[in-house]
Amino acid sequence: MIIGVPKEIKTAENRIALPPSGVEMLVSSGHEVLIETDGGLGSGFDNDEYIQVGARIIRTAGEVWQQAEMIIKVKEPLKSEWEMIKPGQVLFTYFHFASSEELTLGIQKTGCVAIAYETVTGANGRLPLLEPLSEVAGRLSVQEGAKYLEAPMGGRGVLLGGVPGVRPGEVVILGGGVVGINAAKMAAGLGAHVTILDIDIDRLRYLDDVMPANVDTLFSNKYNIREVLNKADLLIGAVLIPGAKAPYLVTRDMLQLMKPRAVIVDVAIDQGGCVQTVSEHGPTTHDDPVYTVDGIVHYSVANMPGAVPLTSTLALTNATIPYAIQIAAKGYRQAAIDNSEIMTGINMVDGKITWKGVAEAFDLEYTPVEEALGL
Secondary structure, three states, X not given: OEEEEOOOOXXXXXXXXXXXXXXXXXXXXXXXXXXXXXXXXXXXXXXXXHHHOOOEEEOOHHHHHHHOOEEEOOOOOOHHHHOOOOOOOEEEEOOOHHHOHHHHHHHHHHOXXXXXXXXXXXXXXXXXXXXXXXXXXXXXXXXXXXXXXXXHHOOOOOOOOOEOOEOOOEEEEEOOOHHHHHHHHHHHHHOOEEEEEEOOHHHHHHHHHHOOOOEEEXXXXXXXXXXXXXXXOEEEEOOOOOOOOOOOOEOHHHHHHOOOOOEEEEHHHHHOOOEHHHHHHOOEEOOEOEEEEOOEEEEOEOOHHXXXXXXXXXXXXXXXXXXXXXXXXXXXXXXXXXXXXHHHHEEEEOOEEOOHHHHHHOOOOEOOHHHHOOO
């Protein structure tokens, strides 16, 4: 199979979908890999490194899209890329369709096969291709939140760890999944007092067992959320409903409960945001990451892990390459038949929406993936 890797064009997105090690694995399996020139520079990989492992360096993105049977990316294709997508072409990347009707309709019209990293589902509901960058985003959310709590950045001037004689900062995390637990590890390690909220009692029991003494757990409901907003210096949105739009857990009127110049980092922005004001504003970029609403600093960068591209590229591709090898070797249809995890990643086939959460988000027609594949 001819596999294309175009350079990412989202603002300040420096990751690449395949490092040289991944290219070597695909080439050694008999596939041809096309890398857009300088595509890996942002992650620290130059053209020569790719050439040494058998890749072909292609001058323009258009040529990569035109020649490739499968495109592997990190982030969803932007509008300028849609016209380059060919009917039947396999796209393997993060899509997060439920956060954007425009993206959903735009990709639907291309007739491509959209396999979304974020809905590939393994045993016990694990999301193996979302987990690596959820780990990065969770840890980074505290790092960014701590920065924007500094007074010169517009925040309250709170040091999360405090000092002897001064209380530590208060961090509230909505969601105890992969993002939430990694955010809690970082915040607790800095010495902050952390409260994690979740609706899964078994998850809260687990977190209570594994977290240090400066982390408390709390059942998530409107009453408890209002209670913890009163004390939060940093609020982290870590809610995820796989492949579907995130619910609003913090409405605009609830911002008045928060301390002036507190900080919100909504990692759920990829799925629309779990804070109403974040959802209404939309995603920000690394070039212009924050804004203030009702005296509260909001951070809603949609590709947070792009700030640490070397770590993020390696973490992501460690997980994605085994699936890419299967798709390349067998074709997407047979790979999906043989591996149910790949089947769950298929969100669109020939204009049919095959992931229920995406169809429901925009009241569009849903086609079960088995039917779309003719099974």
